[in-house]
Amino acid sequence: MEEISLSALDGWIAQGMPLRLVDVRSPSEFASGHLPGAVNLPLEALTPGSFESGERIVLLCQGGTRARMAQQALRSVGVEACVLCGGTAAWRAAGRAIERETVTSWSLERQVRLGAGMLVLLGTLASALLDTKWLMLTGIVGAGLTFAGFTDICMMGNLLARMPWNRRNA
Structure with missing residues (x-):
């Protein structure tokens, strides 16, 4: 699967499907607001060793560009992942909750x-x-x-x- 919509992601979560939300933005962008349960692995820090075999991975960034770049890089080394359509921007536009860290810096x-x-x-x-x-x-x-x-x-x-x-x- 190349991309996943918000509604499809909701379905996976409702089914209790184990998945890993990976936000590939910079740490400062991540701190300023991210999806609940997401982990921050900046694009330049991604390695195949960051993931377990068979793990269902959903990549995201602000709008999708960096997540697609991460997807291509991971695919080239045999790690499959899908990209959340619209990224964090689509999540926010849908009125969904965003987690923030207490100390933030500029995006x-x-x-x-x-x-x-x-x-x-x-x-x-x-x-x-x-x-x-x-x-x-x-x-x-x-x-x-x-x-x-x-x-x-x-x-x-x-x-x-x-x-x-x-x-x-x-």
Whole structure:
């Protein structure tokens, strides 16, 4: 099974089917709100040894992109998993309960917005005060955001996810 809907997941839970909900977002995103019973295994930390043989695994993230990437990576080493359609966003939109940790940090999306905004501001101010070549910085940020919009792959987000403040026990 490639993907599972919220209603199908409800059915599995109602039947008492043993399953493992694995949230592949960064620890800070996980702390800001996750499905009850989910465990946090960030995408970059997933290994085949993280799972037991025959375990029913449901992968999720904010919207599904990182969960599908995790699914492909696990499938390539013989571990089968399905992806929750719509991820945490769909869970919240359905009015379902979200667990939060007491100490939260900024979501990865918020960190990307701040970083991109600061780089654009820096490029604009530096081009006005120093040299117009600094406008290239704003162009690079714009190109990166456009690429992220088309592909749903954010290079700045991937870089920020590896920063110490976005890891547990950093």
